[in-house]
Amino acid sequence: MEPEHPAILVLGAGGHGKAVVDLLRAHGGWRLAGVVDAAPRVAAVLGVPVLGDESHLPELLRAGIAAAHPAIGHNGLRLAAAARLRAAGFALPVLLHPAALLGHGVALAEGAVVMARATIGPEARIGRLVLVNTGALVEHDCELEEGAHIAPGAVLTGGVRIGAGAMIGAGAVVRPGVTVGAGAIIGAGAAVLSDVPAGATVAGVPATLLRSESPPP
Numbered sequence: 550m551e552p553e554h555p556a557i558l559v560l561g562a563g564g565h566g567k568a569v570v571d572l573l574r575a576h577g578g579w580r581l582a583g584v585v586d587a588a589p590r591v592a593a594v595l596g597v598p599v600l601g602d603e604s605h606l607p608e609l610l611r612a613g614i615a616a617a618h619p620a621i622g623h624n625g626l627r628l629a630a631a632a633r634l635r636a637a638g639f640a641l642p643v644l645l646h647p648a649a650l651l652g653h654g655v656a657l658a659e660g661a662v663v664m665a666r667a668t669i670g671p672e673a674r675i676g677r678l679v680l681v682n683t684g685a686l687v688e689h690d691c692e693l694e695e696g697a698h699i700a701p702g703a704v705l706t707g708g709v710r711i712g713a714g715a716m717i718g719a720g721a722v723v724r725p726g727v728t729v730g731a732g733a734i735i736g737a738g739a740a741v742l743s744d745v746p747a748g749a750t751v752a753g754v755p756a757t758l759l760r761s762e763s764p765p766p
């Protein structure tokens with residue numbers, strides 16, 4: 550008889566929730582127990598039932614669902630959702646799409662998620678609750694701090710450092726060795742040639758400052 554796969558719950562029924570359900574379907578090593586949402590508006594996500602709001606978390610844990618994932622694209626909201634799941638008693642496993650590629654010695658911390666076609670080079674360090682989105686390229690020796698998001702198709706070249714909660718927009722390219730500060734936002738398609746201060750928003754080719762303080766989460 551085949552061993553039963555561990556059950557997992559997805560928190561978030563929005564666009565990123567759909568992408569995470571899709572990852573788990575492709576993965577096949579988890580039993581998708583359902584989706585919960587702070588304010589449910591749909592009955593199912595890709596055929597997986599939405600079980601209700603977060604008031605159901607304790608009973609779902611008691612029913613034997615020990616793992617969960619905060620599937621929320623916004624970095625601050627994802628970290629807050631992860632804290633609620635941890636407080637409720639859920640484990641936050643690393644989620645890897647089967648079509649993601651990982652080099653030797655990649656370190657992935659609790660709750661990190663790597664979507665389809667993303668590639669992570671050798672000895673890169675991926676922090677807690679980091680989202681490496683579809684087709685992103687994170688080269689060797691990069692360091693990504695807690696809760697950062699590397700959007701689809703972005704390229705972090707060798708040894709780039711991304712601070713906590715920073716967002717690297719779709720298709721942006723970051724030059725080797727550059728540091729992007731905590732909470733910074735990099736516009737879609739930007740070419741980042743030099744360090745970006747914490748909290749700044751930059752965009753363009755080459756990237757220039759749009760504003761020094763990102764809006765609060």
Ligand SMILES: CC(=O)SCCNC(=O)CCNC(=O)[C@H](O)C(C)(C)COP(=O)(O)OP(=O)(O)OC[C@H]1O[C@@H](n2cnc3c(N)ncnc32)[C@H](O)[C@@H]1OP(=O)(O)O
Pocket residue numbers: 622682700701717718719734735736737738739750751752753759
């Ligand atoms: C699966 C998924 O969907 S993951 C989601 C991934 N998300 C992304 O990649 C989005 C990244 N975000 C962006 O690129 C945004 O446009 C930001 C954060 C750079 C700026 O957003 P806002 O603060 O709302 O700026 P806003 O749209 O008002 O534009 C301000 C100015 O910057 C310009 N601008 C905005 N974005 C960019 C960009 N990516 N590159 C170049 N210029 C830009 C605008 O044209 C505008 O110029 P103007 O003042 O001369 O008219």
